[in-house]
Amino acid sequence: MTRILLHGAGRMARRVARQTRTCNEFELLGLVARSEPANVQEHDYYAALDEIDRPVDLLIDFTLPGGTRVAAQWCGRKGVALLSGTTGLSVEDTHALELAASKVPVLWAPNMSHGVALMTRLVRQVARDFGAGAKIKIRDIHHKHKVDAPSGTALTLGEEVKAGLAEPPTADLEFASVREGELVSEHTVSFTAADEVVEITHKALNRDVFARGALKAGAWLVNQRPGYYTTSDWLKSA
Ligand SMILES: NC(=O)c1ccc[n+]([C@@H]2O[C@H](COP(=O)([O-])OP(=O)(O)OC[C@H]3O[C@@H](n4cnc5c(N)ncnc54)[C@H](OP(=O)(O)O)[C@@H]3O)[C@@H](O)[C@H]2O)c1
Numbered sequence: 359m360t361r362i363l364l365h366g367a368g369r370m371a372r373r374v375a376r377q378t379r380t381c382n383e384f385e386l387l388g389l390v391a392r393s394e395p396a397n398v399q400e401h402d403y404y405a406a407l408d409e410i411d412r413p414v415d416l417l418i419d420f421t422l423p424g425g426t427r428v429a430a431q432w433c434g435r436k437g438v439a440l441l442s443g444t445t446g447l448s449v450e451d452t453h454a455l456e457l458a459a460s461k462v463p464v465l466w467a468p469n470m471s472h473g474v475a476l477m478t479r480l481v482r483q484v485a486r487d488f489g490a491g492a493k494i495k496i497r498d499i500h501h502k503h504k505v506d507a508p509s510g511t512a513l514t515l516g517e518e519v520k521a522g523l524a525e526p527p528t529a530d531l532e533f534a535s536v537r538e539g540e541l542v543s544e545h546t547v548s549f550t551a552a553d554e555v556v557e558i559t560h561k562a563l564n565r566d567v568f569a570r571g572a573l574k575a576g577a578w579l580v581n582q583r584p585g586y587y588t589t590s591d592w593l594k595s596a
Contacts, residue, residue, distance in 0.1 A: 367391035439566030446506030468510025470571030
């Protein structure tokens, strides 16, 4: 059984907590959050990681930038595997993850859904075979509470487009972000050539898709050597 601690108590962390109840391979030790969440009676609550004195196999971090850095430092010190889905990270946050990855397995992914992992592969292929000379647009639509724009997933899709383009990239790449209502997440990459358009879209219908992905990836991660992993590493070997 994998002993999991959740860092954060927001929309995503609560989804992950709920999902742990549906499978008996995980034991949820509790939530770590700066402010006490509602319904805390369902789970143990800790105000800071330094309060934890129980053995932990995996820390799942869905916080905001700054939180991830604290998580990385704690996991490195305590020898705990770290899976983070937090987006909008600074260079310093990413550096902290890399530093932790020299001591423990670390997986960071801006999107834990299987569909988006597949989309990133398809996007690279379309960029390679169709992208040169095309106008390429990456659009992300999210709920109004999301703080970072473009989304972490949109930026990763952009990296895949650049990787797929012929050298040197001749395409015109543009990002657009919409923040409105309560829509979970939608990403579209469109390649507009002179006479035709290729579009790839992924829509997350609810947050369970990310929560389930995080738990599956986490179950894989705890059995890996120290290192910095992506969802592609997980899906390749899962
Ligand atoms: N990878 C994926 O698949 C995926 C999917 C959806 C969302 N996300 C990302 O996951 C993150 C969380 O999203 P969400 O919707 O759950 O956000 P949210 O509802 O705003 O929750 C954020 C949580 O992080 C805590 N937090 C913020 N700063 C912190 C810090 N410095 N130290 C410790 N805790 C801190 C907040 O606690 P306080 O009350 O104390 O501020 C809150 O509990 C975002 O970056 C979002 O973009 C990723």
